[in-house]
Amino acid sequence: MAARDLSFSSASTPAIVSSIGTQAKNGAASRSVLPGASVEARGVGRRFETARGPVDACRDIDLDVPAGSFTVIVGPSGCGKSTFLRMLAGLDHPTSGTLTLADGRGGAPSNAMVFQGRSLFPWLTLRQNVAYGLKLHGVPRKERGEQADALLATVGLHAFRRAYPHQVSEGMRQRVAIARALAVDPDLLLMDEPFGALDEQTRFLLQEELLRIWDASRKTVVFVTHSIDEAIVLADRIVIMSAQPGTIRATVDVPFARPRALMDVRSDPAFTALFTEIWAMVREEVTAARMAQEASMAR
Amino acid sequence: MRTTIRQRRIAEVALTIAAPVILLLIWEILSRTKTINPLFWPPPSSLWDTAKTLWIKNDLWGDIRVSLGRILAGFVVGSVPGIALGLLMGLFWPVRVFFMPLAAAIYAVPKIAILPLVIIALGIGEASKIAIVALSIFFLVALSTMSGVLELDATYRDVASNLGASRWELFWTVALPGALPAIFTGLRLALGFALIVIVGTEFLAADQGIGHMIWQNYQTLRIRQMFVGLIITGIMGWALTLCLDGIARLVMPWRSTHR
Numbered sequence: 001m002a003a004r005d006l007s008f009s010s011a012s013t014p015a016i017v018s019s020i021g022t023q024a025k026n027g028a029a030s031r032s033v034l035p036g037a038s039v040e041a042r043g044v045g046r047r048f049e050t051a052r053g054p055v056d057a058c059r060d061i062d063l064d065v066p067a068g069s070f071t072v073i074v075g076p077s078g079c080g081k082s083t084f085l086r087m088l089a090g091l092d093h094p095t096s097g098t099l100t101l102a103d104g105r106g107g108a109p110s111n112a113m114v115f116q117g118r119s120l121f122p123w124l125t126l127r128q129n130v131a132y133g134l135k136l137h138g139v140p141r142k143e144r145g146e147q148a149d150a151l152l153a154t155v156g157l158h159a160f161r162r163a164y165p166h167q168v169s170e171g172m173r174q175r176v177a178i179a180r181a182l183a184v185d186p187d188l189l190l191m192d193e194p195f196g197a198l199d200e201q202t203r204f205l206l207q208e209e210l211l212r213i214w215d216a217s218r219k220t221v222v223f224v225t226h227s228i229d230e231a232i233v234l235a236d237r238i239v240i241m242s243a244q245p246g247t248i249r250a251t252v253d254v255p256f257a258r259p260r261a262l263m264d265v266r267s268d269p270a271f272t273a274l275f276t277e278i279w280a281m282v283r284e285e286v287t288a289a290r291m292a293q294e295a296s297m298a299r
Numbered sequence: 300m301r302t303t304i305r306q307r308r309i310a311e312v313a314l315t316i317a318a319p320v321i322l323l324l325i326w327e328i329l330s331r332t333k334t335i336n337p338l339f340w341p342p343p344s345s346l347w348d349t350a351k352t353l354w355i356k357n358d359l360w361g362d363i364r365v366s367l368g369r370i371l372a373g374f375v376v377g378s379v380p381g382i383a384l385g386l387l388m389g390l391f392w393p394v395r396v397f398f399m400p401l402a403a404a405i406y407a408v409p410k411i412a413i414l415p416l417v418i419i420a421l422g423i424g425e426a427s428k429i430a431i432v433a434l435s436i437f438f439l440v441a442l443s444t445m446s447g448v449l450e451l452d453a454t455y456r457d458v459a460s461n462l463g464a465s466r467w468e469l470f471w472t473v474a475l476p477g478a479l480p481a482i483f484t485g486l487r488l489a490l491g492f493a494l495i496v497i498v499g500t501e502f503l504a505a506d507q508g509i510g511h512m513i514w515q516n517y518q519t520l521r522i523r524q525m526f527v528g529l530i531i532t533g534i535m536g537w538a539l540t541l542c543l544d545g546i547a548r549l550v551m552p553w554r555s556t557h558r
Contacts, residue, residue: 089461113461119454123476123553132472133462164553184462 037109037187043097056245075241109187243289373432381440389448410435447481
């Protein structure tokens with residue numbers, strides 16, 4: 001019963017299909033099948049000029065995100081995963097390499113980002129927050145109100161539509177932040193540790209909720225987290241980043257079928273195997289990051 | 300629970316009224332017992348009749364109206380561009396760097412000191428009264444607005460630009476509402492400044508207004524009338540602050556739902 005929903009998509013292959021920049025084949029195949037946004041990064045890097053000289057937040061990132069896939073990026077703190085996500089969002093730009101985003105119809109995809117921490121406008125009600133993007137896009141008041149209400153209903157917060165963000169819990173606020181991003185119907189949904197500040201119970205519930213919503217639309221998602229557990233339960237594919245300067249250390253395909261029951265995923269032996277495998281890599285990177293930091297402090 | 304909140308409310312109102320009442324009571328007793336010279340410190344109870352006479356015979360309401368008009372006009376003329384400049388200073392660093400030394404220097408000058416300059420520029424009429432109030436609050440409002448924008452979480456800007464906000468929309472939908480709490484802090488301070496400056500200006504260069512009335516009565520040693528003017532100035536400041544708080548609640552409904 002427990003494992004009924006689970007089947008391995010690529011039966012006997014090892015979990016790691018590819019490492020460091022050679023993961024293109026699967027991506028290209030699925031891109032032609034599914035509509036939606038895809039991402040192609042080739043040698044992408046971002047260098048910041050600081051008072052103490054140049055700092056590479058990330059470099060040499062080769063990555064393909066197929067249309068309709070759920071990609072999760074994990075890595076140690078400060079490995080440049082948020083920087084990479086900001087570049088995908090167009091809030092920042094690579095200083096080297098090329099980043100190609102396509103919507104599958106020959107144009108540039110629209111995107112919306114769910115930010116970490118407090119991102120709801122405190123001066124707008126929950127409904128106004130959800131409708132904010134629609135307002136910018138010139139959707140008439142009545143229409144955007146209705147759409148916002150429908151989305152708030154989807155995340156179970158219709159009753160709170162007139163409340164202000166400070167009147168509801170952190171978990172509710174993140175649900176609204178997701179609804180706000182979905183409201184503009186983006187081709188590409190970017191999520192930067194959206195559940196990072198939540199307690200574990202709330203986080204588990206929101207993960208289920210996110211997958212439920214995602215299953216209905218199958219938008220292309222790039223999701224950043226530092227939680228390996230979260231990466232495995234959500235992702236089609238996990239990208240593991242190295243310590244600063246962040247680059248891709250490995251890419252791991254997640255074999256669990258969709259739609260997923262997260263309880264079943266977590267109790268599956270394959271989950272534990274994946275977890276151990278990924279943690280071994282992340283652990284090395286976290287250790288490296290810590291040593292680098294200590295070395296720079298000692299200097 | 301309900302009674303506790305209610306009791307708290309009653310206590311709040313009582314305490315609010317208590318301070319001025321106690322002060323007046325002490326004054327009354329000291330004056331009536333002649334502990335202090337009632338010639339210079341007339342008992343407050345005697346001021347009521349003085350006020351009534353002033354109202355009927357000396358057009359007290361006219362003085363109040365003139366002063367209020369100057370404060371309000373100067374307040375609007377000074378704070379609206381002050382808010383605009385503050386938002387620009389907060390959003391764009393070149394604007395900030397350009398205006399900062401000027402703002403910091405002018406902010407430190409006692410505003411009444413520039414009255415002669417203003418009179419030279421604009422004459423002795425109403426324009427100079429409005430101008431001095433406007434000038435004395437302009438940079439104060441600009442600086443507090445700027446700090447409001449600067450302290451705003453950068454995420455809000457990112458959210459707006461990510462969802463496609465233009466610079467103009469960023470200005471109206473993020474910087475302005477986000478800076479409102481700081482703007483109102485600035486406005487509340489500015490109101491105090493405006494009152495000080497207008498009374499001072501009317502002491503020196505006016506033939507009407509509450510400041511003029513206080514000064515006139517002082518010079519002719521009509522102490523009671525002078526006290527009426529002082530008390531009215533106090534009430535004006537208090538009433539204007541109440542109005543401003545009311546506007547703040549209207550403009551920032553998310554704030555009044557706190558607690």
